[in-house]
Amino acid sequence: MIRTLLALNGALIRGALAFVLTTQEDIEVVAEVDRAEDIGAAMRMQRPDVAVADVKFFGAGALANGIAPSEPPPVLVLVDPRRPRVLGNALRLHCQRLGFLGSDVAPERVIEAVRRLACGGSVVDADLVVAALSRDHPLTEREVEVLEIAAEGWPVVEIASKLSLSAGTVRNHLSRIVGKTGARTRIEAIRIARERGWI
Structure with a gap:
């Protein structure tokens, strides 16, 4: 029996996938989580053989920090095919036990x-990986990290804490991001970056 953990946003999508997987005689869904910070505890408690996770959990190394077991299971990363470049966060973990599929x-x-x-x-x-590695946008890796966390609604002080930066440095990053995207505000910069698949 393949013990499987699902780490996906959205109860409907997670529930549907859980239903599909449990119809298989050789697969059992042993845990479902919807926050990156809950993944480590669920893995330690349930010891799954495989995890299926949304690529969003890799934002700013979230999943890397969330997985606490010394021998984490392989992770199947689901990526929105309209935004393949967010896969770059997962690729930068240099983990040999990751798989990648489009979420559709x-x-x-x-x-x-x-x-x-x-x-x-x-x-x-292969198409996702090629698209993820082709960097044709103006943002640096650090700027992408800052913008991803800002897109979740966190204030500057919290972004700074999560990335071990000063609040002033985060403000400088956000200012540069606004300029590079041609936006007038941080909210507009987030919208533009999402539409273009940069985050």
């Missing part, structure tokens, strides 16, 4: 990927 794939492909990862195989959507 047929359920059968997720089932196949879970089985493949559980057996030590690899899962890579």
Whole structure:
């Protein structure tokens, strides 16, 4: 039996995938979480063989910090195909036990990927990876991290704390981001970056 953890935003999507997976005789969903900070505890408690996670949990290294076990299971990362460049955050973890699929794939492909990862195989959507590695936007890696956290609604002080930066440095990053995106405000910069797949 392949013990599987789901780390996905949205109860409807998570529940639907859980239902699909549990219809398989060889797959059991042992935990469901919707916050990156809950992943480590769920993994320590349930010891899944495979995790399926939204790429958003990799923002600013969130999943890397959330996984506490010394031997974390392989993770199938689901990526919005309209925003493949956010996959870069996951790729920068240099983890050998990650698989990547578009979040719009047929359920059968997720089932196949879970089985493949559980057996030590690899899962890579080549188109996603190529798009993620082609950097044709003006933001630096640090600016992307700052903007991703800002997009979650955190104030400057919290962004600074999460990234171990000073509040002044975060303000400077945000100011440069606004300028580089051609926006007038931080909110507009977030919208532009999302539309163009930069975050």
